[in-house]
Amino acid sequence: MGHRDIPVLETGRLILRGPEPEDYPNFKATFTSYRARFMGGPLNPYETWMLYAAEIGHWEIRGFGMWMIHDRVTDETLGMAGGWQPAVWPEREIAWIIWPEKAGKGYALEATNAARQFFYDEQGWDGAVSYIDPKNLDSIRLAERLGAKIDKAAKSIDGHDVVYRHPTAAELKDSQIADGIALEIGHYQDPLFKPKGWAID
């Protein structure tokens, strides 16, 4: 109650829905942990609850926000992805976080790609940035896989973050990068090579 209807996005493996009260324990587990060190954390339980409520209110104020990423088969939550722009944020950001135990399966790529396409197609965004801590190598790698490039001329939030600029809607349409993203997601969804056991190196 209290917030506008948040759209539901579906991808091959995922369903993205607005943050719901019952998802809070999963959010709390990550945001009170070291995993949240690049997102202003770790937070104490009070701060975490306030932030979770703000994730919901963000949708009401801006008309966009962060989705909770669910596994479409089990419905368990995997992380969050979407748009983020509190006051004083220079531009609309595309952001993501994956619960630590769910990392490495391409979920952030699949979810973020769907979110970006939604903003471009349904909300008329012509571009977006991601503000990333330069020590957050996993996120830098994801930004690059999404086709984003460092924009040294763009204003950062507070000088401690690097601005990655996403390809515009026009640049992305029928592009090699869009094909590459689809191919990579496809490999996660249905790996061509399924190793038995563990690599020995």
Next chain:
Amino acid sequence: MIPTLTTERLTLRGPDARDIPFLRDFYASDRSKFVGGPKTAEDAWRQLATEIGHWTLCGYGRWIVEADGVQVGLIGLWNPEGWPEPEIGWDLFDGAEGKGYATEAARAARDYAYGTLGWSTAISLVAPGNDGSARVAERLGAVKETEFDHAKFGPLTIYRHPAPEAL
């Protein structure tokens, strides 16, 4: 949907984007020192988002209070994680004090909590030195009960409101 309440002089409605400048000014001012401020413009914006999300997470929250169509405060029901129990809280914006608005709006919020939500009791938390807020609690018939130590806010006095059957 957040319900709208009306009193003799006031309208209590859900917070939304129109209220950004009012929270920004309130949290930039010394008036917010008893309730977690002062805050930056960004944190005041996040606070507004939190106020809205509180309704989703708890099914109740705080209302923006309007007098003659102008925002005068943020008053209602508050229970984030770590709170001792559900609270009736009031913040008045600059220039709105001294008119009885906090008491009038808090009474409507309490009626809603008891009548619609079925609360059997309610508290209000008052920071040391916030005499104006303590007077509102007393005007509402709440009495000092005990101290509560919050991780962020430090020591707070718990005022207990009269039970529904006592009103």
